[in-house]
Every structure is written in structure tokens, then in C-alpha cells.
Amino acid sequence: MGYCINHPEIETRYLCMKHNIYLCEHCLECRDPDIYCKFRSSCAIHFISKKGFDSKTQKSLSKEFSVVFLPDDVRIKIPKGTTLLEAAQKADIYVNASCNGQGSCGKCRLILESGTLGNKPTSLLSDREKENGYMLACQTKIADNIVIRIPEETLEKKLKTAGMGVDATQNLAGLVQKFDPMVKKYTLKLEPPTMEDTVSDLERLKRNLRRAKCDTVKMSSGIRVMRQLTQAVRQDNWKVTASVLQKKCSLELVDVRPVSQEEKSLGMAVDIGTTSIVVYLVDMQTGEVLSAASGHNSQSSCGDDVINRIVCSEKKGIKKLQKMALSTINNLAQRALASLAQSHKNIENITISGNTTMVHLLLGIDARHIRREPYIPTISEFPIIKARNMGLKAAHYAGVFVMPGPAGYVGGDIVSGILYTGFHKKADITLFIDVGTNGEIVLGNNEFLMTAACSAGPAFEGGGIRWGMRAEEGAIEKITLNSETFEPDYITVDNKTARGICGSGMIDLLSEMHIKGVLGQDGRFRINPGHPRMTVFNDESAFILEFAKNIDSEEDIIFTQSDIRSLTLSKAAIYAGFTVLLEEVGMDFSMVDQMIITGGFGQYLDIEKAITIGLFPDIQREKFRYMGNSSIAGAYMALLSNTHRQQAIKISDSMTYVDFSSSTRFMEEFTKAQFLPHTESKLFPSVTRSYLNSPYLN
Ligand code: FES
Incomplete structure (x- = not known):
């Protein structure tokens, strides 16, 4: 038995012998080419009987x-x-x-x-x-x-992740004034029963909860709690701690224990990114971030971007992707707990912030329509979920709040970012960007919020670039070129031997190549092919960043013409996104009061160089603010406060999504922005080039 590749919720006995995948009866009947019926028509389908495979099949499979x-x-x-x-x-x-x-x-x-x-x-x-x-x-x-x-x-290496370190967590201190978690604790002293007061233990508890302003009319309680009740209320002379989970429209009594058995209450904020996952463990009494851990999202072995992840979930089943994300989160939580000598049973509140696809896959929800026109997610606002129903290791009654997201390509991580940066409450016009695989942007203030995704692609995270990599150990993250000789001088992450180049390094490199004339405005090499740093790879020109002999490698680290093309396409998509979104509301860059950059990648970004290549607009530099990993910061706020959880829902509801996928205006601007920095140089008056005297230029 297995799960149908197209309908992962259906268990089936039909196995495609050629592709080693399961198909349900619906798929065997259906003629829709979009759901892999080609498997059905061209392959031998084996029905697995209750006794298992017949001996011939068994032999071939074994x-x-x-x-x-x-x-x-x-x-x-x-x-x-x-x-x-x-x-x-x-x-x-x-x-x-x-x-x-x-x-x-x-x-x-x-x-x-x-x-x-x-x-x-x-x-x-x-x-x-x-x-x-x-x-x-x-x-x-x-x-x-x-x-x-x-x-x-x-090999997997240590990832340099935003949102980590003392500075990042200390920034959150004082951000939430009034704590109101999902699992609310009531410490109560119940009256022992007498012959005059013979109500049941549960009624007695409810009576006291009512006195503590808990609305017990809306409250239910499960059989598990009812079973613990007799012991729990009597063990400490009728002194108990009752835990009540606040759901959207109701309450649930989830735990009752003697006061003496009360333990530290922890919360966990999770940022599930396409590339990396960050976990904060928070003291729910003080709001202090006690411990943090981060690591690669293990789904990365199924592709760099959300589209590949969805395709993978369609081919191999959502459960596989769900398991990968869950195991990453559980392992990170375990690591963070170990440093505190605490158990996962102390985690009672969890918030999750991530893009729409990541959240769907984590919850095991079908994400296939996010990649098909008209790009609809299955769910945009989630109910409070029990951690145990999701597979997260936490207290059996822990509640999970998932940040809502307004669209298939703008998710809860962006809502978190708005919640944290707070520009939705101010009159100033803000242009917000989360520079990641997708390049989500928001334009707005306290009156409107417009949003779009630019399909920037994974180039800035190393995807599709010959020697591109994430900001892991050994990634070239800063680079300059000598103006005369073009000899590179670079710094790597953790000062390790160079293994490749990450996003910030690529922006540096493109900027240096542009202003020093190694590249023309069209992004093509202008440098003499006989230059000692130039080579040919797969019939195209490439610039050698480091020679193999210097790094004990088989190959030189190179940056090819195709790499330059991929990077210019990515930066063009983001700049075109800014332009068209502003146009939608009759604005231009001069009307933007502040530009907020968030996301893991933005942390290491040199704003000046990003402007030089035409990724960001050429506006006053003091308008730029980098605000770190705003996704985890928003998740932290929602973890502690119901006001922030409600605000997140309101933000998501008030966002207007603009779809660029069929916009001709976007395509026009995208084409114009593919030059360095842009076909209209007047848009970048401060970008000047200094290459004219180099002897190596054609
Ligand atoms: S995963 Fe093998 S070439 Fe991309």
C-alpha cells in the first residue's frame, strides 16, 4: 500500500511498476493529462493484493x-x-x-x-x-x-543565518508589552467539596475559572483532561494550575496539574524559510529569548525554490516534504532545548511564519495549485492547530498559530515583516522588500498595503549559478577588483577556503565588474579574452575568481556569462516589481519615504553596490533600513500576544495582491531593467563608472 502521487490523502494498492509510484483509482480512470495520467497509459500498473506482491513482482522489486x-x-x-x-x-x-x-x-x-x-x-x-x-x-x-x-x-556546511545572535534577539526586548499567549495558565485554589457543596470536580474547576474571568461557556474539555482531574485537584490540597487553549471562537481546557508540578512555560517561534529555518525558544513569563538555533531546511535536497518543492511534493508525496521540514524544526528545537536543559514538553505555544508554500508543505496541505494559474493556495488563514496533530515535538496540548498570508506567492513571512516593522501604522510611504528566492515586495502605509512577488529566482541564493552557493562557510561574500589589473580581493564566510560565491558576493562582483568596465552595460564581457583571469567554459567566456591550485580544488572558481545573465534577470525582476507596484498607485521612487530591506540575504548586502547594479533605486541612502529577519521577529510578537495575532490577520486581510505573471507593464519594465544598471541611465545618476583607462579593455 502507498499514497497516490496526485492525491496524497488517498491510500492505494495500485503501483506503477515503471516509475515506482502509487496511483489511486481516480487517476487510473481520469483523462486529465495534468495529473500524470501518462503514467497510467504507458506503464504496467500492479495491483498489490492483501497478501502483498506475487512472487515474480517481489523478485523483480527485491x-x-x-x-x-x-x-x-x-x-x-x-x-x-x-x-x-x-x-x-x-x-x-x-x-x-x-x-x-x-x-x-x-x-x-x-x-x-x-x-x-x-x-x-x-x-x-x-x-x-x-x-x-x-x-x-x-x-x-x-x-x-x-x-x-x-x-x-x-557537503552541507554551517549556514550564516539572519535573526541569530545576541543582537538579533535583544532587539526584541520590550517589543510586546502585554503577554497573552494561546495557552493561558490559571493558578487556582479550589474549595474542597463538602456535603453542602457536591458539584463535580470539573464544575468546581470551572466555577473558579469563571471567577478568574475565563469564559467557561465557550470552553470544552477533552477526555485526557477529565482523566487527570481526580488526582490533579486532590494532590496539592486543591491547588491547581489549569491551562486553557484559546482558539479562534472557543476555549479548550487542555491540562490540569497540581501547582507543585508546574514547570517553566516555553514558547517557540519558527521562521520556516525555503533555504533555512530559525527557531527561538522564549520564556513565556518574561518574553526573553532564551535560546535560538538555525539550519538548512532539509527540503533543499528537493530543489532551491518553491516551485521545485511543489513539483517534488506532487511526484513524491507531500508527506515526504512535510517530514523533512518537521524533522528540521524538531532537531533545531532539540538543539535549542539542550542548551537550556529543558524538555520539549515545556513548549506550550508555537508560532510559525513562512511563505505560503512552505507552510502548506509543513502542514501536509496540497500546494499544487499555488504553481498553476490562477495560483491559489488551499488556505490563507489557519485555525489554531494542536502541535501533536502536526507532528511537532511539544507539550501534547501545545497550540500552534500559523501566520496568515494574503496570496500564493506572498505569505505569512511578509505579514510577520509588516507586523514587526510596523509601517502599516504610519503615514510615511514605505517600500518593503524581503530579498529571498521570491523577492516579495509591499508598498504602503496606514491607508493601504499593495503587495506583489517578483519571481526573482534563486540566483541570489546561489541557484542556477555555476559556483553559486548560500552564505555557508567558504562562500565569497565580499569582493573587490583592482581597477587596473582586475585582480580580485575577497573575503569568505568564516574566513574559510573559498568554495563558491554567495548572493552578497555576487552583487559585489557584478557591481565591481560594471563600474570597472569588465562588463558593458548589456552585461557582456568587455575584457580582453587573453587576460590571465579570463577563460572559456562550455563555449562561453568566464572570469576566474580563484584558481584551482590555490584552493586545492579540481576546478577554478569561475563566473560565467550565463551566471551574469541569471543575476541580471533576478535584479531586473525586483527593480521592475518596484516600478510597476508604484505605478499601480500613481507613485514613483521620489515619493518613497523609507525603504525597508529584510530577509536573511539582506543582512550582508552592500546597499551602494546593490544600487550600482540596478537592484535598488538610486534614492537617498538614508532612506534605506535593514531590519534583519523580520519573519522570526513577527512570529515572536504573535507568540506572546493575542493582539499581535489578531493584527496579523487584519494585515493579511487588508493587503491587495498584484499579480505580475501576466502584466505587460511588468514585462516592459523587466526588459528595461536587464541592463546595468538600467537602459535609462538617468534613473541612476549617482552610478558612475571608472574603467576608461584600463589597458585590458577591448
Ligand atoms: S539536482 Fe542534479 S543537476 Fe540539479
């Missing part, structure tokens, strides 16, 4: 090979025909798979140490790499017992 992953010596048995990427995912081994196995990103490089493999030809590996046993994990099927080495560049 052909397994052993795969050993080095350096950690992880061993796994894998059926014939499985790709190496699938094998790594099954073994819980992180492999960078930006394009979700489409064979287009070249990031899933592994090395064959022993055994044989059948791999598809690819131009993404150099001849030298092929000679040295490199292969693309997603394009290689297992048909032998093999030993695989995961090379340095593919």
Missing part, C-alpha cells in the same frame, strides 16, 4: 544494491534503478540539488569511488571532473554495489 556514502560511511540498500540523488535522500544525506533533479544546475556532484554506474551525458561536468569520477547524482541510476564520496563542495 533486486537491491548496497550504496556506501563516504566520508561518513553511511550504508543503505537501494532497489535497482533508483537515482543516486534519491538514494542520498533516503539515507538522509544532504546533497545540494538546486534544480530538484532536472539535471540543469550541476550542483549534485558526487564522486564514484568503486563500482559502476550508468550516467546520462552532461555538459555540466568538465572533462577533468569526469575523469576523476564526478557525476551528477540526479542523472545517475544505481545498477551495482557502489561506494560514493560526497565532495567538499556538495
Whole structure:
């Protein structure tokens, strides 16, 4: 038995023998090409009887090979025909798979140490790499017992994450004045029963709760609480702590325990990003952030962007993606708890903030229509959910508030950002951007909130860039070029040996190449091809950032013409988004009072260089404010206060979403913004170039 690939909620016995996926009866009948009926028409479908497979099928399915992953010596048995990427995912081994196995990103490089493999030809590996046993994990099927080495560049490294550190958490102090969590605690002294007062234990408790201003008319209680009640009320001489979960329109008595057994109440704020996940553990009495942890979203092995994640959930089932996100959150929570010597049972309140797709996948909700016109999410406002029903490790009664999001491509993380930055309460016109994979923008003030997503793509997070990577150890994050010789001078994350280049490094590089004349306004190389830093890769020009011999690598770290193109497309999408959103309300950049930049990537961004390449408008620099990881900050506020939870719902409801996907105006502006910094140079008066005297220019 398994779950239908198109309808993950349906358990089915029909197995496609070719693709090793399950299909429900509806899919077997249906003629809709959009839901993979091609599997049905071209493949042998096997019905798994109650007794299991017949012996022939069993034999064919049971052909397994052993795969050993080095350096950690992880061993796994894998059926014939499985790709190496699938094998790594099954073994819980992180492999960078930006394009979700489409064979287009070249990031899933592994090395064959022993055994044989059948791999598809690819131009993404150099001849030298092929000679040295490199292969693309997603394009290689297992048909032998093999030993695989995961090379340095593919290994998961420590991620530099925004919203972490003492500074980030101290910024939150005093942000919430009145605490009003979802699980409210009442410490009560009940009157012991007498012959004159013979009401039941539960009625006695309710009577006291009413006196403490709890609306017991709306309150229900589950069987679990009823079972603990007799002991709980008597053990401490009728002194109890009652926990009441506040839902949207009702209350639930979720826990009653003797006062002496009361423990520290913790809250957990979670920012679930496409790339990384951040967890804060908060003291629910003081509001202090006690501990924090962050790490890669393990769904990254299913692709860098939300579209790839949805595609992956359609092919492999939502449960797989849900499990990945849950295990990341639970592991991070465990790490944060360990530093406090506390148990997950102390976590009673949880808030989750993330983009619409991440939240759907975390909750195991079908996200497929977010990527299909007209791009509709299944849910935009969520009820209070019990943590145990989601699979989060917390107190069995812990409540979970999920930040609402106004659209398929503008989610609760942006609502969190508005809640935290507070510009929705001020008259000043604010342009807000969360620079991430999607580039969500908001324009507004206390009278209106317009929002859009720019489909910036994953380039700023390293996706689709030959040596692009996230801000992990060894990523080049700052770079300058000598004006005469163009020799690079760079800094890497944690000062480790260079392994690639991350978003802030790429913006630096593009800016330096532009102002120093290595690139023309059209983004094409102007530098002499004979320059010692120039090379050719896959028939196109490339600039060498670091030579292989200096970093003990097989290949030079290069920045190709295609990389430049991907980056200029991303920056053009964001700038065009700003322009068209302003136009929608009859405004231009001169009317913007402040520009707020948030998101993990923005933290390391050099505003001046971002303006130089035309990512941000050329307006007064003092209007720019970087406000850190506003998604986790908004989740923190909603964790502590019902006022903020209600405000988040109001913000989401009041946002007007503008869809750029079919906007001709957006396309016009997008085309114009693909130059450096823009086809209309007058829009960037302060950007000047200084290349004219270099002897290396054509
Ligand atoms: S090329 Fe294998 S995941 Fe992209």
C-alpha cells in the first residue's frame, strides 16, 4: 500500500511498476493529462493484493544494491534503478540539488569511488571532473554495489543565518508589552467539596475559572483532561494550575496539574524559510529569548525554490516534504532545548511564519495549485492547530498559530515583516522588500498595503549559478577588483577556503565588474579574452575568481556569462516589481519615504553596490533600513500576544495582491531593467563608472 502521487490523502494498492509510484483509482480512470495520467497509459500498473506482491513482482522489486556514502560511511540498500540523488535522500544525506533533479544546475556532484554506474551525458561536468569520477547524482541510476564520496563542495556546511545572535534577539526586548499567549495558565485554589457543596470536580474547576474571568461557556474539555482531574485537584490540597487553549471562537481546557508540578512555560517561534529555518525558544513569563538555533531546511535536497518543492511534493508525496521540514524544526528545537536543559514538553505555544508554500508543505496541505494559474493556495488563514496533530515535538496540548498570508506567492513571512516593522501604522510611504528566492515586495502605509512577488529566482541564493552557493562557510561574500589589473580581493564566510560565491558576493562582483568596465552595460564581457583571469567554459567566456591550485580544488572558481545573465534577470525582476507596484498607485521612487530591506540575504548586502547594479533605486541612502529577519521577529510578537495575532490577520486581510505573471507593464519594465544598471541611465545618476583607462579593455 502507498499514497497516490496526485492525491496524497488517498491510500492505494495500485503501483506503477515503471516509475515506482502509487496511483489511486481516480487517476487510473481520469483523462486529465495534468495529473500524470501518462503514467497510467504507458506503464504496467500492479495491483498489490492483501497478501502483498506475487512472487515474480517481489523478485523483480527485491533486486537491491548496497550504496556506501563516504566520508561518513553511511550504508543503505537501494532497489535497482533508483537515482543516486534519491538514494542520498533516503539515507538522509544532504546533497545540494538546486534544480530538484532536472539535471540543469550541476550542483549534485558526487564522486564514484568503486563500482559502476550508468550516467546520462552532461555538459555540466568538465572533462577533468569526469575523469576523476564526478557525476551528477540526479542523472545517475544505481545498477551495482557502489561506494560514493560526497565532495567538499556538495557537503552541507554551517549556514550564516539572519535573526541569530545576541543582537538579533535583544532587539526584541520590550517589543510586546502585554503577554497573552494561546495557552493561558490559571493558578487556582479550589474549595474542597463538602456535603453542602457536591458539584463535580470539573464544575468546581470551572466555577473558579469563571471567577478568574475565563469564559467557561465557550470552553470544552477533552477526555485526557477529565482523566487527570481526580488526582490533579486532590494532590496539592486543591491547588491547581489549569491551562486553557484559546482558539479562534472557543476555549479548550487542555491540562490540569497540581501547582507543585508546574514547570517553566516555553514558547517557540519558527521562521520556516525555503533555504533555512530559525527557531527561538522564549520564556513565556518574561518574553526573553532564551535560546535560538538555525539550519538548512532539509527540503533543499528537493530543489532551491518553491516551485521545485511543489513539483517534488506532487511526484513524491507531500508527506515526504512535510517530514523533512518537521524533522528540521524538531532537531533545531532539540538543539535549542539542550542548551537550556529543558524538555520539549515545556513548549506550550508555537508560532510559525513562512511563505505560503512552505507552510502548506509543513502542514501536509496540497500546494499544487499555488504553481498553476490562477495560483491559489488551499488556505490563507489557519485555525489554531494542536502541535501533536502536526507532528511537532511539544507539550501534547501545545497550540500552534500559523501566520496568515494574503496570496500564493506572498505569505505569512511578509505579514510577520509588516507586523514587526510596523509601517502599516504610519503615514510615511514605505517600500518593503524581503530579498529571498521570491523577492516579495509591499508598498504602503496606514491607508493601504499593495503587495506583489517578483519571481526573482534563486540566483541570489546561489541557484542556477555555476559556483553559486548560500552564505555557508567558504562562500565569497565580499569582493573587490583592482581597477587596473582586475585582480580580485575577497573575503569568505568564516574566513574559510573559498568554495563558491554567495548572493552578497555576487552583487559585489557584478557591481565591481560594471563600474570597472569588465562588463558593458548589456552585461557582456568587455575584457580582453587573453587576460590571465579570463577563460572559456562550455563555449562561453568566464572570469576566474580563484584558481584551482590555490584552493586545492579540481576546478577554478569561475563566473560565467550565463551566471551574469541569471543575476541580471533576478535584479531586473525586483527593480521592475518596484516600478510597476508604484505605478499601480500613481507613485514613483521620489515619493518613497523609507525603504525597508529584510530577509536573511539582506543582512550582508552592500546597499551602494546593490544600487550600482540596478537592484535598488538610486534614492537617498538614508532612506534605506535593514531590519534583519523580520519573519522570526513577527512570529515572536504573535507568540506572546493575542493582539499581535489578531493584527496579523487584519494585515493579511487588508493587503491587495498584484499579480505580475501576466502584466505587460511588468514585462516592459523587466526588459528595461536587464541592463546595468538600467537602459535609462538617468534613473541612476549617482552610478558612475571608472574603467576608461584600463589597458585590458577591448
Ligand atoms: S543537476 Fe542534479 S539536482 Fe540539479
